[in-house]
Amino acid sequence: MKTTGIHHVAIICSDYELSKKFYVEVLGFSIIQETFRAERNSYKLDLRVGENDQIELFSFPNPPERVGKPEACGLRHLAFKVDDIEQTVFYLKSHGIDAEDIRIDEITNKKFTFFQDPDNLPLEIYES
CATH class of the missing domain: 3.10.180.10 (2,3-Dihydroxybiphenyl 1,2-Dioxygenase, domain 1)
Structure with a gap:
């Protein structure tokens, strides 16, 4: 395949x-x-x-609710590429969307963080 x-x-x-x-x-x-x-x-x-x-x-x-544990089997999260993570977090917060603190991926040294959609689906933004 x-x-x-x-x-x-x-x-x-x-x-x-x-x-x-x-x-x-x-x-x-x-x-x-x-x-x-x-x-x-x-x-x-x-x-x-x-x-x-x-x-x-x-x-x-x-629809049934999503399983609450983030480490449950299945899709863990959905990640979107962004050019400027600080600007994106500022934008999200200006629209009333909480984002976690920006972290550094220890493998790639790239910045990333998480936020949630209206159904608490975990979404990630990852700086390219």
Whole structure:
């Protein structure tokens, strides 16, 4: 098998309008397509992240809550590349989004930190 990249990351949210606003208006991802699937009473929002990356944001009626432990088996977090981490943290905080203190990756010596989406999904920003 030969892959050529990651096509998308899928996220299920509990409040579609709140998450849509967060990912589009705050994080600045552009909408590729928004689809309401009546048979599932669910939205699917395709978002462009950077030049080639994509997030699929799903809404479902009454989805179960995310497992609370950050070290649980499965997807740990989603990381986004940024050019200036201090500027990005300032921007997030100006929009009422708390970010952890900036740390240094002991392997790459790059700066990174974490914040959360409206459903407490851990998101990372990593300085490129």
